Amino acid sequence: MTKAIRIHAVGGPEVMSYEDVEVGAPGPGQARVRHTAIGVNFIDVYFRTGAYPAPLPFTPGNEGAGVVEAVGEGVSDVAPGDRVAYAAGLGAYAEVRLIDADRLVKIPEGVSDEQAAGMMLKGMTAQYLLRRTYRVKAGDTVLVHAAAGGVGLILVQWAKHLGATVIGTVGSPEKGELARSKGCDHVIEYGKEDFAARVGEITNGAKCQVVYDGVGKATFPGSLDCLAPLGMFASYGSASGKVEAFDIGLLAQKGSLFATRPTLFTYVAKRDDLVATANDLFEVVRSGAVEIPINARAKLADIGDVHRALEGRKTTGVTVLTP
Known part of the structure; x- marks a missing residue:
């Protein structure tokens, strides 16, 4: 038996229970990973509350790092003992x-398990937003909303x-500093x-080529007013609630703007794209150009307190759990 967080009914942080679970042998195409570090993301709150539906009961969390213990039939991308x-x-x-082995990437020398666990979802999100969207x-x-967040x-x-x-x-x-x-x-x-008015002042009316918005409802449609003609509004999250339906003609009125609601899982659906995205991220971290700020650590069993801090906007940077 091993331990995991299980959710049997959606709701507040109290619905997450620390339980014994059985993890079997990996099936074809799967790997069994023993976590050394686990990432925490606001998307975890969406699943816990039911904003993003998942079949009950389930174990939340979308990001982690650890060591491969075993692999199933047909797996060639990773092997037992690999840091992933x-x-x-x-x-x-x-x-x-257990996880599909083609979703795992090997962690290179110079990147710690904590860094990897804390940056895979957030860092690869940044990669596709900056290099592809x-x-x-x-x-x-560029305008980055919630600039002190993960x-x-x-x-x-x-x-x-x-x-x-x-x-x-x-x-x-404090977050500004x-x-x-x-x-x-x-x-x-x-x-x-x-x-929006301040962006106009800062840029002398020229505005921005792109707005990266993970906040959602509270910053819309103000984000559109920060864009130069033909600018890109990239709405990648909704921490304050979803952007409500709007007349697409608004994009024409404000300068023939582009708007997209991208997700990481679309951008890395293909194995080659996943590996290329992760390697680009690993490279900027190893070079020192991008630091992964691990500003909070907690035990997996204390996940309720972690979610309360996350929802209370009391966190900055990356929070990492240890089993």
Whole structure:
């Protein structure tokens, strides 16, 4: 027997129970991974509350790192003893799990298990946003909402590394200092300022080529007012609630804008894309261009407190669980 967090009914943090579970041998195409570190993401809250439905009961969590214990028939990408990491389907909040082996990537030397567990979902999200959804180049001006959050801090550093001018929104002076320390050129505290008006001032009316928005309802449609003509609105999350339906003609009125609601799992659905995305991320971390700020650590059994902090906007950067 091994331990895992199980959810039998959706709801608040109290619905997560720390239980004994049985993990069998890996089937064809699967690997059994013993976690050394587990990542925490706001998407975990969506699953726990039922905003993203999952068959009950289930083990939450989409991100982790560990060691391969065994592989099933037909597996050639990884082998027992390999250090691996992933951002994949539910089941990460556990000591041991089964997972499709083609979702695993090997962790290179120079990247710790904690870093890998804390950056696979957030870091690969930043990678596709910056390199594929809108390919940031030197001279661009980008707006990053929730710039002190897990994805936000990676976006800020990486965009700066690519030569962009980075504007970030934050919820407090402390978060503003953190974002600024990671390369944010301009910080806007959205509780105190009209962020769209401030972006116009900062850019002398030129505005931004892209807005990366993981906040959702609270920052829409203001995000569109931050874009230059033909700019890209990339809505990759909804921490404040979903963006409500809007007239697509709004995009024409505000400058023939582009809008997309991308997900990581679409961008890395193919094995080759997954490996290329992960390797690009590993490279910028190993080079020191992007740091993975692990600002909180907790035991898996204490996950309820972790979720309360996450929902209370009391976290910054990356939170990592240990089994």
